[in-house]
Amino acid sequence: MRIAVTKDELRVGVVGAGRMGADHVERLAHHILRARVSAVVDIDLSRAAGVARKVPGAESFASLEEMLAADTVDAVVLATPGFLHEEALLTLVEAGVPVLCEKPLTPDPDSSLRVMKAEAASGSQLIQVGFMRRFDAGYRQLKRIIDSGEYGKLLMLHLQHRNPSTPPGFTNEMIINDSVVHEFDAVRFFTDSEITSVHVRIGRVSSLAAAGIQDPQHVTVQTSSGLLADVEIFCSAQFGYQVYAQATFERGLVKIGDGAELEITSEGRKGTAVDPGFVTRFRHAYDIEVQDWIDAVHQGGIAGPSAWDGYATAACCAAGVASQRGEGIVDVKLVPRPSFYS
Amino acid sequence: MRIAVTKDELRVGVVGAGRMGADHVERLAHHILRARVSAVVDIDLSRAAGVARKVPGAESFASLEEMLAADTVDAVVLATPGFLHEEALLTLVEAGVPVLCEKPLTPDPDSSLRVMKAEAASGSQLIQVGFMRRFDAGYRQLKRIIDSGEYGKLLMLHLQHRNPSTPPGFTNEMIINDSVVHEFDAVRFFTDSEITSVHVRIGRVSSLAAAGIQDPQHVTVQTSSGLLADVEIFCSAQFGYQVYAQATFERGLVKIGDGAELEITSEGRKGTAVDPGFVTRFRHAYDIEVQDWIDAVHQGGIAGPSAWDGYATAACCAAGVASQRGEGIVDVKLVPRPSFYS
Amino acid sequence: MRIAVTKDELRVGVVGAGRMGADHVERLAHHILRARVSAVVDIDLSRAAGVARKVPGAESFASLEEMLAADTVDAVVLATPGFLHEEALLTLVEAGVPVLCEKPLTPDPDSSLRVMKAEAASGSQLIQVGFMRRFDAGYRQLKRIIDSGEYGKLLMLHLQHRNPSTPPGFTNEMIINDSVVHEFDAVRFFTDSEITSVHVRIGRVSSLAAAGIQDPQHVTVQTSSGLLADVEIFCSAQFGYQVYAQATFERGLVKIGDGAELEITSEGRKGTAVDPGFVTRFRHAYDIEVQDWIDAVHQGGIAGPSAWDGYATAACCAAGVASQRGEGIVDVKLVPRPSFYS
Amino acid sequence: MRIAVTKDELRVGVVGAGRMGADHVERLAHHILRARVSAVVDIDLSRAAGVARKVPGAESFASLEEMLAADTVDAVVLATPGFLHEEALLTLVEAGVPVLCEKPLTPDPDSSLRVMKAEAASGSQLIQVGFMRRFDAGYRQLKRIIDSGEYGKLLMLHLQHRNPSTPPGFTNEMIINDSVVHEFDAVRFFTDSEITSVHVRIGRVSSLAAAGIQDPQHVTVQTSSGLLADVEIFCSAQFGYQVYAQATFERGLVKIGDGAELEITSEGRKGTAVDPGFVTRFRHAYDIEVQDWIDAVHQGGIAGPSAWDGYATAACCAAGVASQRGEGIVDVKLVPRPSFYS
Incomplete structure (x- = not known):
């Protein structure tokens, strides 16, 4: 692997400049450390160029092969439609280029x-599949609780997944292949x-579902370890996007995604954790504060x-301490605000 | 301002290597783009060195002056105790170095x-004060709602602030100067x-408060625009850290920090927003996924x-689609897991 | 079906046939055991008669004196405006008639x-004042928790009280006399x-408040035992009726009226109790079931x-048990529904 | 005080003096209007007598037939084990006595x-089955919402039912016959x-379930109108009793029993209703207040x-009004509390 910059930075090529690809370009450019977008690929070169233009130093290409030939990437994010994945992955594996492949890996087993087989033959794990939920804070906490055995053995999983609507071109099979696939991975992960x-049942269908879409559907799976999990999938729910999981244990119930990050029911109580301190409560605020300051x-x-x-609050504090000492309502007197600060 | 690296990066010096300072070093090193820690300063040089050691390329110094003399920083994060701020700020302003100053600016007006005055004389705004709550997602949303007038005029603010316990050396005045100061700024921000x-009243005092600490206290403030706000401050609350704000409007009530990021009561209903789509629901998950992948x-x-x-979920999808077409419970058949993937 | 039994019942006269009086008549007639409405009094006799007409056996009178002269009541509910209470109470006490007096007892100390003095002279406690919140399940639970000392000493009370709007004739003083009076009693009760x-402060006023009403107001009280309590009172809140109390203890925080009946924060967790069994979960359902059945x-x-x-669910159970034994999806076969049951 | 009035009251016999029977006796005696317990029947006469003793005027009998022969009841609550129901119901129908029959009607279709058939032959509906959930406020509200079509057509029901533990003698079939039977009726009701x-699936089983009990189980049903509903049943859940229902509509989601009485998600928001006024908020408090007062x-x-x-709050109000008028913190001065009131 070769990295040419002062601070070690991976040069990343994003293949597929549609919605997910463009999101990844934006993310890599503005939120990710130790990497930069060096290339954007799309069969529609003008689309690739439109996305690449927003990132200093990113080139655009009309094919994966052209990008590889230009030797400008250390790793690839693959965000093309799933039916194009197999060919791209085989090419990348052969070239020895690490790839973050948006789900699905490929559309069929x-x-x-x-x-x-190609990856195993290459001798190193080059492919990561984009099941992003495994990185969600709630999912991670639930996984830790399952692994800990804190509430006993995991007995059941109940999953709910709702999208407000389906995009154009969505098919009935995509309910399984594009949406429930996340739940399949979640059950495996947990x-x-x-x-x-797998058992899929269809009952009443929403009149607001697109033509040909039987929505909602109910999916039940069982695992090799005997666990039953069921999924309510509803891709035309109108009212918003919701992903919810509930785990039933021998001595407790844990929910994620329904309001609280993590809600636990055990020993006659149902509730959530209180932050232990300001570091966790305001972690994101600190990150944003410092990043915004650096950029400013x-x-x-x-x-x-x-x-x-700083001055105005110091004056409030002085008044507050005086009042604390028994002076009643204490006025705060400020100098007029200098125009420098207006 | 001079920046010497390929990708524009600010060289940041962190002054004060205590808890807040060490946190900022960690943050700058691992979570902030376009910046790197180039220096750590502490009067206790070994403490500075201990923190600097964790960051490649960071030097340690025993004083702000030494650091400035070494010409290694473009900006400074000031995280020393408040009583040391004035001198440091005057030095930095004179040197023309931008500074993020942890609150308070200084301990007195x-x-x-x-x-x-020194900053105004310098002709440019070099000082930002670390009231990090202004960068919290909930605070920002509440501010937007206040500014929008969506629920009418803001009529009252009720603020609650609890810490599990006070650190050694905490005084009764610090309840105002260190804790309520955040609420003073919040009222001004909103x-x-x-x-x-300012009116501070003290009623019953917890027997679990440290000696000399009259805790909790009740603080009422009024603003130049007539608004009354009150603060429950309780620094020995034992059960956790909570920062909560409630805004009463002419036609609605908005809460932040008490469970939901933002809870709105209006027109006979009380509730929270549902995510519009996966991009907002899993934004943090995507960021972590990609960052972890880059680092791996x-x-x-x-x-x-x-x-x-990817293969195993593709097999589940194939079974799911077959079941969806009416085949009942469909078995998922996988090849044995290659040792390469174990 | 007509069954004549002897059951001890109080004959109750309701004095004042306005909204509260009519509510009490309805309550006594339909929800209260061991009592019946025997008289309705209103200076507007036709109003009294209109209310009395709905209750078999209730007579109507134009004055308290006439009702007492007719010897038809064992006890009285007094629901006239507060400025008429003194005279009525003195009359009732002299007559030795127990009275449930809607708040206020009288409008001034x-x-x-x-x-x-009149009651004490009579030698027996004849007067109960209608502070109904003391009978609310949440209030009672909070009182028990305060008395138990389970979370340490009670340190602060924060109370919120909102009405959607003020009725015609409402005055600024009535914010205190009619609304905050409940909070005064709540503080004393707890x-x-x-x-x-008592300290009342007024800040910004809603443009939706009725003319002359300064709304909202902020009230702080202190008790003989040193406790500070504060009240947010807002009588023109538009969005609904809310009564909320929060008690801060040395080691916990308890809320009532904001969603859950009782929410407790302690030891790093915030939550609510889970019902111990069906008896508490469905207590009200059982009461309504049996009452509706009796009436039918x-x-x-x-x-x-x-x-x-009963038959249809028995058939479901039979199918369920067969399925439970491994028969997969089992059909439920019912005889056609007899017209007798349609 | 003893007052003899004539009020139509049903004489009710409770058959079965176990837990449910004793509960019904208590309910009829203390919470139900227009009825009184006149008889308690149990094959164990001493158990019947023990329960009857608590209710003035109730006789005890060792059999239904003896009770009927004594001509002391107008209606019967049947609370014996289900396998005894058929014979008792046939006897009661023949005698023309109305009966509230605890579920199940009988144990098999x-x-x-x-x-x-016997009831239809009698010509009048004498039997009501004790599915009490139909009388729960949440169930009733959800039923109204389904019927209203407010959020479009009902598409799916998800039901959860948890008991802390199973009583002695509980069998695997009773999970269906005693617990899920309520859900069967709920689906039919909604x-x-x-x-x-009906489809019952069993996955992992709790090690805390009683011997022979496969707990939890997952039950899926479909209705004649095509609706799919599924039930999570878990009778050894340890942590408490929970009954929860979620209804998915074309444009909304409604939950009952999970914290709020009714939680609605629609149009991008999730929330609960705010009380419109004090009458609904404190309805139960008023009932208890007046009942307690009547009994006192x-x-x-x-x-x-x-x-x-009443006096002390009047004094607070006077101080509050003075403070409201600008007098700052106003002292409340009370006369010493007369011993009469202590």
């Missing part, structure tokens, strides 16, 4: 097997075991409370 | 005024107006679902 | 003292101590699930 | 059919249609706030 059977300093300014705010 | 009076690729591996997971 | 000072039997019918429902 | 198939008056006393409380 046979092609997935071919990709796996249980560390494989799914051994790059522009020669600030991006938050000024010295005036 | 007179010293704050001196700092303001209302865009200055506080004109740097190490020559992956950090998430493998091609095996 | 001097008249209250005169009533108290603390078993008297209030020693009086009319010669039933008021709920019929034998058909 | 054939015996239920025999009971139905949809006004019959269940056409029967004993010659009061059961709530006294005239002293």
Whole structure:
């Protein structure tokens, strides 16, 4: 692997400049450390160029092969439609390029097997599949609780997944292949075991579902370890996007995604954790504060409370301490606000 | 401003290597783009060195002056105790170095005024004060709602602030100067107006408060725009850290920090927003997924679902689609897991 | 069906046939055991008669004196406007008639003292004041928790009280006399101590408040035992009626009225109790079921699930047990529904 | 105080003096209007007598036949074990006595059919089955929403039912016959249609379940109107009793029993209703207040706030109004509390 910059940075090529690809370009450019977007690929070169233009130093290409030939990437994010994945993955594996492949790996198990064989033959794990839920804070906490055995053995999983509507071109099979696939992976992730059977049932269908879509559907799976999990999938729910999981244990119930990050029911109580301190409560606020400040300093300014705010609050504190000592309602007297701070 | 690296990066010096300072070093090193820690300063040089050691390329110094003399920083995060701020700020302003100053600016309004005058004299805004709550998602949403007038005029603010316990050395005045100061700034932030009076009342005191600490306290402030706000401050609350704000409007009530990020009561209903789509629901998950993957690729591996997971879920999808077409419970048949993926 | 039994019943006269009086008549007639409405009094006799007409056996009178002269009541509910209470209470006390007096006892402390003296002179406690919140399940649970000391000493009370709008004729003083009076009693109830000072502050006023009403207001009281309590009162809140109390303890926080009946924060968790069994979960359902059934039997019918429902669920159970034994999806076969049950 | 009035009251016999029977006796005696317990029957006469003793005027009998022969009942609550129901119901129907029959009607569909035929032959509906959930406020509200079509057509029902533990003698079949039977009826109640198939699946079993109990189980039913509903049943859940229902509509989601009485998700928001006024918010409090007062008056006393409380709050109000007018913190001065009120 070769990295040419002062601070080690991976040069990443994003293949597929549709919605997911463009999101990944934006993410890599603005939220990810130790990487930069060096290439954007799309069969529609103007689309690739439109996305690449937003990132300094990113080139655009009309094919994966052209990008590889230009030797400008250390790793690839693959965000093309699933039916194009097999060919791209085989090419990348052969070139020895690490790839984050948006789900699905490929649209069917046979092609997935071919990709796996090629990867195994290459001798190193180059492919990661984009089941992003495994990185969600709630999912991770639930996984830890399952692994800990804190509430006993996991007995059942109940999953709900709702989208407000289906995009154009969505088919009935895509309810399974594009949406429920996340739940299949979630069950496997939570249980560390494989799914051994799947049962899909369809009852009443929404009149608001697109033509040909039987929505909602109810899916039950069982794992090699005997666990039953069921999924309510509803892709035309109108009212918003919801992903919810409930785990039933021998001595407790844990929910994620329905309001609280993590809600636990055990020993006669149902509730959520209170933050232990300001570091966790305001972690994101600190990150944003410092990032915004850094970016403002790059522009020669600030991006938050000024010295005036520091002064005004110091005056409030002085009044507060006087009042605390028994002076009743204490006036806060400020100098007029200098125009410098307006 | 001079930046010496390929990708524009600010060289940041962190002054004060205590808890807050060490947190900022960790943050700058691992979560912030376009910046790197180039120096750590502490009067206790070994403490500075201990923190600096964790960051490649960071030097340690025993004083701000030494650091400035070494010409290694473009900006400074000031995280020393408040009583040391005035001198440091005056030095930094004179040197023309931008500074993110942890609150308070200075411990009293007179010293704050001196700092303001120096900054104004310098001709550019170099000082930002670390009231991090202004960067919290809930605070920002509430501010937007206040500014929008969506529920009419803001009529009242009720604020609650609890810490599990006070650190050693905490004094009764610090309840105001260190804790309520955040609420003073919050009231000013939400209302865009200055506080004109402060009233602190003390009733029953917890037997679990440290010696000399009268805890909890009740603080009422009024702003130049007539708004009354009150604060429940309780620094020995034992059960956790909570920061909560409730805004009463002419036609609605908005809460932040008490479970939901934002809870709105209006027109006979009380509730929270549902995510519009997966991009907002899983934004953090995507960021972590990609960052973890980038970091794993740097190490020559992956950090998430493998091609095996892609294959196994493809097999589940195939079974699911067959079941969807009416085949009942459909078995999922997998090849044995190759040792390559175990 | 007509069955004549002897059951001890109080004959109750309701004095004042306005909204509260009519509500009490309805309550006594339909929800209260061991009592019946025997008289309705209103200076507007036709209003009294209109209300009395709905209750078999209730007479109407134009004055309290006429009702007493007719010797038709054992006890009285007094629901006239507060300024008429003193005279009525003195009359009732002299007549030795127990009275449930809607709040306020009287509109000012001097008249209250005169009533108290008359009652004490009579030698028996005849007067109960209608602070109904003391009978609310949440209030009672919070009182028990305060008394138990389970979370340490009670340190602070924060109370919120909102009405959607004020009725015609409402005055600024009535915010205190009619609304905050409930909070005054709540503080006294929770603390078993008297209030020693009251502080009312007015900040921004809603443009939707009626003319002359300064709404919302902020009230702080202190008790003889040192406790500070504060009240947010907002009588023109538009969005609904809310009564909320939060008690801060040395080691916990308890809320009532904001969603859950009782929410407890302690030891790093925030939550609610889970029902211990069906008896508490469905207590009200059982009461309504049996009452509706009794009333239907009086009319010669039933008021709920019929034998058909019993049969149909028995058939479901038979299918369920067969499926439980491994028969997969089992059909439920029912005889055609007899017209008798349609 | 003893008052003899004539009020139509049903004489009710409770048959079966176990837990449910004793509960019904208590309910009829203390919470139900227009009825009284006149007889308690149990094959164990001493158990019947023990329960009857608590209710003035109730006789005890060792059999239904003896009770009927004594001509002391107008209606019967049947609370014996289900296997005894058929014979008792046939006897009661023949005698023309209305009966509230605890579920199940009978343990199997054939015996239920025999009971139905006898009832139909009698010409009048004498039997009501004790599916009490139909009388729960949440169930009723959800039923109204389904019927209204407010959120479009009902598409799916998801039901959860948990008991902390199973009583001695509980069998695996009773999970269906005693617990899920309530859910079967709920589905029928909500949809006004019959269940056409049942599917029970068993996965992992709790090690805390009693011997022979496969717990939890997952039950899926479909109705004649095509609706799919599924039930999570878990009778050894340890942590409490929970009954929860979620209804998915074309444009909304409604939950009951999980915290809020009714939670609605629609149009991008999730929430609960705010009370419109004090009448609904404190309805139960008013009922208890008046009932407690009536019962105290029967004993010659009061059961709530006294005239002293009326006086003390009047003094607070006077101070509050003075403070409201700008007098700052106003002291409340009370006369010493008379011993009469202590």
